[in-house]
Amino acid sequence: MIRSVLASDLAWRLSRSPGAMLALAVLVTLLILSLFAPVFAPQNPFDLATLDLFSGLTPPVWREGGRAEYVLGTDEQGRDLWSAILYGMRISLAVGLVSVVLSMVVGVAIGLIAGTSGGWVDTVLMRVADAQLALPAILVALLIDGAARAVVDVAAQQSLAIPVLIFSIALSGWVQYARAVRAAAMVEMRRDYVSAARLLGLGRARLLIRHVMPNSIGAVFVLATVHVAAAVVTEATLSFLGVGMPPTVPSLGTLIRNGYDFLFSGEWWVSIFPGCALVLLVFAVNVLGDWLRDTLNPRLQ
Amino acid sequence: MLELEALSVTYPVGRRARLAALSDLSLTARAGQTLAIVGESGCGKSTAARAIAGLEEPSGGRVLLDNRPLAPAVERRSREERQAIQMVFQDPMSSLNPRRSILHTVAEPMLEMGLVRTLGQARPLVEAALAEVGLPGADLSRYPHQFSGGQRQRICIARALAGEPRLIIWDEPTSALDVSVQAQVLNLIQRLQRDRDLAYVFISHDLGVVDHVADEVAVMYLGRAVETGPARQIMRAPRHPYTRALLAAIPSLAATGSRARIGGEVPNPMAPPAGCPFHPRCPEVRPACRAALPELRPLTESRRVACLRAEDLYGEPTT
């Protein structure tokens, strides 16, 4: 119920911010394109049988030597870039979204426990969070990824690439959720409706789930929208560094890396177009997330 | 029904300091009667309310229900004990969970106290409860923010009654309400007491309201009771200089020029004055007042005053 009220009020506010509306339009377009990639992409870039090596490194259609069936050109293996970008964006988005959801779940749980327990439980959990914050997210992701590679043998690595990637990005990002939720939980614990619930004899667990949690997670959704952008970039970075998605199942980051080698020999499109796609995606998510954060900020009301 | 015996609540502050929010409070509340605890900020009245409810653990003394001591923390009390004592808070905005419908909110005590077993069973009872507090036909699927302040307070009252308590603690229930709504809610509170023979502990800083609802009054200052007794008597003939000053300071609608004012402000509870806590502001202060803390002692059969000069001031005490 509350969400529908918020949604209509939000919709009105959205209509007054052209920037946010544009960002939303771009994002929705990209989402549709990547979700229905098989529909929009003339070629399946992961299906090796459809690749034609001789079409490798074809320039974009408006350049000399370009061909109509490869609008944005091809990479060295003959993969149509447009198709590769669509499929790659799918993976980037999937990894980004799932890892953020995982981050959120872990962060919210830890934040709630810390915020409602107080005492040494709170202190321990928050010091763990602080310790992790001292390390850059990429480094954490690298460490976890590296550890996984050491443990898992090469054959299984291919199929486990996505889960490990998601896991490492998720684990590097939970801290901000934990902190936000903890702060909100501490505020809510002081409110009279929590006291009223205590008077009924509700134990810690039910108090938390029924009363504190629904009122503490508001800030989390705004964090998440911005975090999706960060997660996508982290994944791209890891893939670019060679420790993310394998080249046979490329995400945008892998595509950029792939094309990197050809950047200076004149076949710039192999790297630049995926790069543009990544920038567009991240930009749209960020603009939308910023607008959402400002709109929902009670202090600015 | 309810007795407070030498109840004290002290908070540690920092490494060494301590804040005595409540010191040595002994009071009695009876069925069908209203015990009011009044005072200004920092006097400890809200702390007393929370200690009775079990939301704060006292550092000394105890609370007795039907002559049996209650566990200090509400979580460790029995279901009967929790059912017996309920509370209505000051701010109707934060007293209701904004994410739960009023059906859930008012039904929750019924479910927790075992009066019904399912939400479906609770629904007609919730409707009846809301009708009784002046919200007949309210849409149960609505949320708190869809109601006005006065209506929200009524919902809180319905919630407090839902578990069928015997004693209700009212913590400034009308302070956050508009004047015209305040009168409605006060009348409601009194009617409910008559109908159900409830005992009330009524916390307030507004002496006009207290005069209207209270049978017994305890006046608090800096965590201690300075005067207790029947409400009428204390309001008409106060015996403690602070009570007198408080009554004199209330702006009244029949204003006539200036009245005796006391200077200064309530001192910092972290650094209470030596001896009688009121002595720096007291118009009747004597050297002895600085030396010793006056005890709350009986002045007449029903009244107690914590003042060294209680007998000498303001004429002969009457019962």
Add this chain to the structure above:
Amino acid sequence: MTPLLDIRDLSVSFRTRAGLVPTLDKVSLQLGRGEILGLVGESGAGKSLTGLALTGLLPPNAVVTAGSVRFDGQEVLGLSEAALRRIRGRRIGMVFQDPMTALDPLMRIGEQLVETIRHHLRLSRGAALDRAAELLDAVGIPAARQRLRSYPHEFSGGMRQRVVIALALAAEPELIVADEPTTALDVSVQAQVLELLRGLCRDRGTAILLVTHDMGVIAETADRLAVLYAGGVVEAGPVGPVLSEPGHPYARGLMRAIPQVGAARDSLVPIEGAMPRPGQWPGGCRFQPRCPLARAACGEPPPDVALGSSHVARCHFAGVEEEPRHARA
């Protein structure tokens, strides 16, 4: 003699999703020099809005749809921001409810006072400091000179409010707008601050517009009062006559609904219902749904009826009573 403050038929609306919502409807007030006028109303009646309109401090989505606000003969509405800034603080001082947000917690109060003084009066720093100490003394803060170096958090609530009053007085304004100045204070402190305001009015000839929901405060402090209900002034006049013989049913209802020490036990007569919020105003008289005297005629906007010297009530049946008044003990 022209009144210091002359508000005529002021109407203000807010721009919302649902269009223009009126929140003040033809509000008229007059305040003479050295007078204390109380503006009384419940929350949502529009009293704070009136105070803000005086100094051009209305929120950005508020629109003045009609009326005029004249300060010392000069029209204030529509003045440029620069002209408004010359009036604000210098000729009209403001005291708001929460002293903690009116004072910068990171600045010593001496600095805040000096900053305000030097902004409005061309004084040297030394002279400004002297004046600041004088002001603190005038508002009853002991050891004024030393306290100039204190921070706001080192003062108690009542003291902080006195500092805010000192700030409002800094440039010797002719009018002070005090919006709920004592609501957040303890009763004993409230009495002191009110007495301070009355004293200042007497000694310096400063006019005060006292905005509050507390009738008792008005009774003690004001010379005249105006009762605001749902965006309109329903009754206005000298405090004595209005409180003892209110002409408007709402004012009468309020007097019976306020618990007073010494009143008979079952004497609280509430006003049923609730005040309509902006956007939900009924047509005609806005008090009609709750009024014991309501008749068909109340569907038309009520006239202003004179009940005595400068005592006015906006009601079709001003001065008429249905049932005998309860005796106030």
